[in-house]
Amino acid sequence: MNTSVKDTMESTFAGWTETVGNAMLEGEARMSTRNTDVFYGDKQAIFGVDLDIGKNEVLAMIGPSGCGKSTFLRTLNRMNDTIDICKIKGEILLDGENIYDKNMDVVSLRARVGMVFQKPNPFPKSIYDNVAYGPRIHGLVSRRAELDEVVETALRKASIWDEVKDRLDQPATGLSGGQQQRLCIARTIAVSPEVILMDEPCSALDPIATARIEELIAELSENYTIAIVTHSMQQAARVSTRTAYFHLGRLIEVGSTDKIFTAPDHKLTEDYITGRFG
Amino acid sequence: MTDQNLNAIERMAMVKQERMAAKLGKRYAKEKRFQAYGIVSIVIGLSFLAMLLGTIFTAGFSTFYATEIRLTVTYDQELLGVADMNDESQLAFANWGALVKNALAERFPDVSGRSARRQLNSLVSSVAEYDLKDRLEAHPELLGTTEEIWLMADDEIDALMKKQIDRDAPESERRLNDFQISLVDSLIESGELKTAFNTTFFTNGDSREPEQAGIRGAMIGSFFTLLVTLVLSFPIGVSAAIYLEEFAPKNRFTEIIEVNINNLAAVPSIVFGLLGLAVFINVFHLPRSAPVVGGLVLTLMTLPTIIISSRSAIKAVPPSIREAALGLGASRVQMVLHHVLPLAMPGMLTGTIIGMAQALGETAPLLMIGMVAFIADVPGTPLDPSTVLPVQIFLWSDLPERAFVAKTSGAIMVLLGFLAIMNLFAVFLRRKFEQRW
Incomplete structure (x- = not known):
């Protein structure tokens, strides 16, 4: 053990060439990144990541803190645009279109690639207005009745409808943490995105609320492509079909979740999932 | 061990x-x-x-009540020299003073001799005759008739009633002699002299006669000035704050802007007054002494306050709300207008009202742009010459008449009252628009 983790990592990166496992899919991918680098000023946070996210799959991204998995997730719907010093190289494709292309409008991109954040962040408005906000700003519905239907469907899909149907006009901030997070998921699916990005959606929740969100992820994967960043390996194992392991800004290994958690090919992956560090 | x-x-x-x-x-x-x-x-x-x-x-x-004398006035057509009530020049040159003098002479028929008559006439305010003019102009049918009317007493009589003149002092050291005091006493006895709420103080503009001087002109002037200030500084300040906080790139240039806004907040207000004089009056030839120029100058002075407080209100909005809006595909403008602005509004309004309260109490810069002139008329528009409350206080505090001492303090009370109301309003707005989560 005293041939410490640091040594292992250094020796690994000395000869690091490319990702182990099936990062590219054989069929058609919903999203794919090609040789993607991300820089914060002079500091490089992501090193040449090639990764496909398939249709209707749940891809989990795991790795120790600071490995760049959240940064990578946020490049997928250009949330990093708000950070001035953040620069992105390489290609990121959504259904074959480069999302960093000049012709790609960031507003419509984010309507197609929705995001759920680490901390539940409902607007300090009513429950109804939270869910209706997306359809409203994009002009997706023309009549009030239609909007009512969209709100109800979204809340049902996020399995929170029964809890809030009698108090849609009450402030969303009065809900519990788990309910708030499911409301945020409802808010995201109300604009009917193709991909949903989730950045540690359960890290602020208790185990029961977490279990409900995980069930919800399984249900949503029937209709949506989901990329989820998580710190909990158990959660990755429970909800995902494929798992990607990130380490110090590099994508180390990708594979089916079963394979990653039972027989990882890479030494770093094995060390991480067996709990030697991280 | x-x-x-x-x-x-x-x-x-x-x-x-x-x-x-x-x-x-x-x-x-x-x-x-x-x-x-x-x-x-x-x-x-x-x-x-x-x-x-x-x-x-x-x-x-004591400035909020005043002494009045009841006289039986006959609107004598011959005495006035008015034949036609619609003739402006006849009205202007009519001998209104004679009406007052006549009424006094009728009340005190025993008083004779030039000096005694003059002392009798000095009981009533020297500008009371214009009240009669106003009354007759409003009711032309009164011409030729007789009516009882309460007229403003002279400020010396007022001072006597307010015990500011000592009856027991030797006659030579008193502003009123024994004869005048005896006249007053006989009026008090017959109930023809009373003290009443001083409406004149709130309905008149400035005057050289203390009993006729009021703060209406200054109040309206202050109102117009603040209106101009608010209309200009709130939108400009809030837009500047939003742009700097949400849209401007963070580089050396915006840093310099930020430092300079903070510097501007510390610039002595009289400098803004000089700037206003040099730019608004000398270059743009805006009218002197006008609330519109005062408002422009105070806008310059208030802007840094509003920008700084608005920026900190915007900064206090949690970034998670911005991410939520952007993540749903809201544009930046939508994010700001739908989410950031409503949450930052209470802080912005509080900063604005504090800035306005500062502007309401500001004197020095307004002296530089001529709002210190003596102006008896109540301004009708922001372009009319006018003064403002703090400058009016400054002007009155300089005058020698005893009654102006009370006026000065009275005007200060009114100003403090307005400041208290504005601050209460700020608290109310903060409570009303505050959103908790």
Whole structure:
């Protein structure tokens, strides 16, 4: 053990060439990144990541803190645009279109690639207005009745409808943490995105609320492509079909979740999932 | 076991209890002392405030009531020299003073002789005749008739009634002689002299005669000035704050802007007055003494306050709300208008009202742009010459007549009243629009 983790990592990166496992899919991918680098000023946070996210799959991204998995997730719907010093190289494709292309409008991109954040962040408005906000700003519905239907469907899909149907006009901030997070998921699916990005959606929740969100992820994967960043390996194992392991800004290994958690090919992956560090 | 065998911590542990006990007493004493300092400073502060308000109220209270004399006035057509009520020039040159003098002579038929007559006439305010003119113009049918009317007494009589003139002082040291006092006493006896609420103070503009001087002109001037300030500084300040906080790139240039906004907040207000004089009046030839120029100058002065407080209100909006909006595909403008602005509004409004309260009390810059002129008319538009409350206070505090001392304090009370109302309004807005989560 005293041939410490640091040594292992250094020796690994000395000869690091490319990702182990099936990062590219054989069929058609919903999203794919090609040789993607991300820089914060002079500091490089992501090193040449090639990764496909398939249709209707749940891809989990795991790795120790600071490995760049959240940064990578946020490049997928250009949330990093708000950070001035953040620069992105390489290609990121959504259904074959480069999302960093000049012709790609960031507003419509984010309507197609929705995001759920680490901390539940409902607007300090009513429950109804939270869910209706997306359809409203994009002009997706023309009549009030239609909007009512969209709100109800979204809340049902996020399995929170029964809890809030009698108090849609009450402030969303009065809900519990788990309910708030499911409301945020409802808010995201109300604009009917193709991909949903989730950045540690359960890290602020208790185990029961977490279990409900995980069930919800399984249900949503029937209709949506989901990329989820998580710190909990158990959660990755429970909800995902494929798992990607990130380490110090590099994508180390990708594979089916079963394979990653039972027989990882890479030494770093094995060390991480067996709990030697991280 | 000897002491040598113990390490430092073990040795300390043996005396821990007693040492702590010794120290503890001192610690509590220090805490008590610290609280006492706080209480003493608050008491000192409050007593200064009480003293300030006390002197202002005792000095200014008397200005809110005034002495009036009842006279039986005959609107004698011949005496006035008015044949046609619609002829402006006839009205302007009519001998209105004769009406008052006649009425007084009828009330005191025994008074004769030039000097005695003059002293009798001095009982009534020298500008009371214009009240008669206004009345007759409003009711032309009164011409030729007789009516009883309450007219404003002279400020010396008013001072006597308010006990500011000592009846027992030797006649030579009094502003009123024995004869005048005897006239007043006979009026008091017959109920023809009363003190009543001084509406004139709130309905008249400035005047050289203290009993006729009022703050309406200054109040309207202050209102127009603040209106111009608000209309200009709120939208400009809020837009600047939003742009700097949400849209501007963070580079050297915006840094310089930021530093300079903070510098501007510390610039002495008289400098803004000089700037206003040089730019708005000398270059753009805007009217002198006008609230519109005052408003422009105060806008310059208030902008930094509004920008700084708006920026901190915007900064206080949690970034998670911005991410939520952007993540749903809201554009930046939508994010700001739908989410950031409503949440930052209470802070922005509070900053704005504090800035407006500062502007309401500002004197120095307005002196530079001529709002210190003596203006008797009440302004009708922001372009009319006018003065403002603090400048009116400054003007009155300089005048020698005794009655203006009370007027000064009275005007200060009105100004303080407006400031208190504005601050209460700020608290109300903050409570009303505050969103909790």
